[in-house]
Amino acid sequence: MTDLVVLGATGSIGTQTLEVAKRLDCRVRTIAARRPSPALHALAAEWPDAVVVVAEPASGSEDVVAGIGSDWLVGPEAVVAVAGERGAVVVNGIVGSAGLAASVAALDAGNRLALANKESLVAGGPVVTAARDSGGGELIPVDSEHSAVWQLIDGEDPATIRRIVLTASGGPFRGMTRDALTAVTPQEALEHPTWTMGPRITIDSATLMNKAFEVIEAHHLFGLDYSTIDVVVHPQSIIHSLVEFVDGAVTAELGVPDMRVPIQYAITYPERAPARVEPLSLPELELTFEPPDVETFPALALGYEAGRAGGTAPAVLNAADEVAVAAFLDGRIAFLDIPTVVERTLEEVTPTVPKSVADVLAADAEARETASRAIAAGSRMRR
Numbered sequence: 321m322t323d324l325v326v327l328g329a330t331g332s333i334g335t336q337t338l339e340v341a342k343r344l345d346c347r348v349r350t351i352a353a354r355r356p357s358p359a360l361h362a363l364a365a366e367w368p369d370a371v372v373v374v375a376e377p378a379s380g381s382e383d384v385v386a387g388i389g390s391d392w393l394v395g396p397e398a399v400v401a402v403a404g405e406r407g408a409v410v411v412n413g414i415v416g417s418a419g420l421a422a423s424v425a426a427l428d429a430g431n432r433l434a435l436a437n438k439e440s441l442v443a444g445g446p447v448v449t450a451a452r453d454s455g456g457g458e459l460i461p462v463d464s465e466h467s468a469v470w471q472l473i474d475g476e477d478p479a480t481i482r483r484i485v486l487t488a489s490g491g492p493f494r495g496m497t498r499d500a501l502t503a504v505t506p507q508e509a510l511e512h513p514t515w516t517m518g519p520r521i522t523i524d525s526a527t528l529m530n531k532a533f534e535v536i537e538a539h540h541l542f543g544l545d546y547s548t549i550d551v552v553v554h555p556q557s558i559i560h561s562l563v564e565f566v567d568g569a570v571t572a573e574l575g576v577p578d579m580r581v582p583i584q585y586a587i588t589y590p591e592r593a594p595a596r597v598e599p600l601s602l603p604e605l606e607l608t609f610e611p612p613d614v615e616t617f618p619a620l621a622l623g624y625e626a627g628r629a630g631g632t633a634p635a636v637l638n639a640a641d642e643v644a645v646a647a648f649l650d651g652r653i654a655f656l657d658i659p660t661v662v663e664r665t666l667e668e669v670t671p672t673v674p675k676s677v678a679d680v681l682a683a684d685a686e687a688r689e690t691a692s693r694a695i696a697a698g699s700r701m702r703r
């Protein structure tokens with residue numbers, strides 16, 4: 321029986337992981353979230369044998385946590401500790417760079433890390449891959465695009481890969497001009513056409529920053545140069561990614577957009593298990609492709625630039641974006657200000673070579689301060 325540690329259990333990835341856990345009859349060892357919310361109480365009641373971890377209990381809320389009724393632990397260090405207990409598959413569905421230390425702990429302990437928290441690799445790619453290599457853990461992607469590539473290159477000689485192509489839905493604003501985007505609201509940006517996800521990744525999908533992160537994630541996961549990682553807009557989200565080989569063969573992984581499929585595969589790999597997933601009806605499909613509009617959505621180019629700069633530049637990219645997305649969702653900046661805040665922060669913060677999680681988090685903190693200053697300096701930032 322597989323032992324699961326589910327980090328970010330109350331979120332979109334976390335709740336879908338728990339559905340998969342039921343179907344696969346896994347033992348859920350731990351569930352972790354940020355706050356002692358009603359959703360966490362409900363999960364604790366549903367999984368009474370699981371230890372419950374709350375990363376950030378508000379002061380004075382210990383009674384609320386204790387009211388959960390299960391074994392419980394508090395604090396960010398408890399999240400890291402449960403990720404580092406040996407013999408588990410750790411599904412990291414935490415949002416943001418807050419997930420980095422737990423990813424490293426899981427790999428250091430030799431655990432399998434089913435990684436949805438792409439920020440771990442974006443912000444701390446060199447640190448995470450070093451932990452995998454020294455700790456002997458397995459790093460298996462949950463992001464649907466990377467799960468697709470993972471499946472497509474399994475058993476292939478890496479030297480035969482000419483390039484990979486990550487697909488992007490294009491988000492809710494595909495086809496719109498910059499003028500039309502000046503007044504879009506958070507509510508409009510949260511309406512993703514094909515996936516239902518947490519708010520941060522949904523906004524990142526609308527700006528194309530999510531695809532920028534996925535390019536950096538692919539670079540670290542598959543050891544590919546940025547010149548061999550391409551992006552194509554595919555609005556139907558049926559093809560999750562493609563791989564082109566040196567002999568001209570192009571393979572693709574298809575399926576209905578359903579995150580339970582890559583979550584399950586990251587848990588069962590290299591085995592497959594039955595799942596109740598809507599079948600693909602090929603005659604009803606119309607699959608279309610277009611290049612990303614990099615003028616209207618500059619975030620993708622910022623991602624390639626930060627990735628190529630290396631060191632802590634991608635950590636700065638991610639932290640600035642976390643701050644900018646939160647400001648947009650609060651109504652403090654406009655949609656088009658998000659990449660501007662990120663660009664200004666990248667210009668101001670000098671990247672260093674990170675050797676540890678602490679180095680990455682130092683760059684993350686500096687970027688947050690710089691981005692917050694940029695936001696405070698002007699509510700209308702567009703150039």
Ligand SMILES: NC(=O)c1ccc[n+]([C@@H]2O[C@H](COP(=O)([O-])OP(=O)(O)OC[C@H]3O[C@@H](n4cnc5c(N)ncnc54)[C@H](OP(=O)(O)O)[C@@H]3O)[C@@H](O)[C@H]2O)c1
Nearest residue numbers: 328330331332333353354355375414415418436437517518
């Ligand atoms: N959703 C998808 O379909 C999808 C697809 C591919 C990749 N991803 C990636 O998966 C990750 C999670 O995305 P999501 O859409 O599931 O996000 P979400 O719905 O917003 O859920 C985030 C989860 O993280 C928890 N959390 C936040 N800060 C934390 C902290 N400091 N310590 C411990 N837990 C913390 C939240 O707990 P509270 O509820 O207490 O705040 C919640 O359980 C992101 O990195 C995203 O890019 C998501």
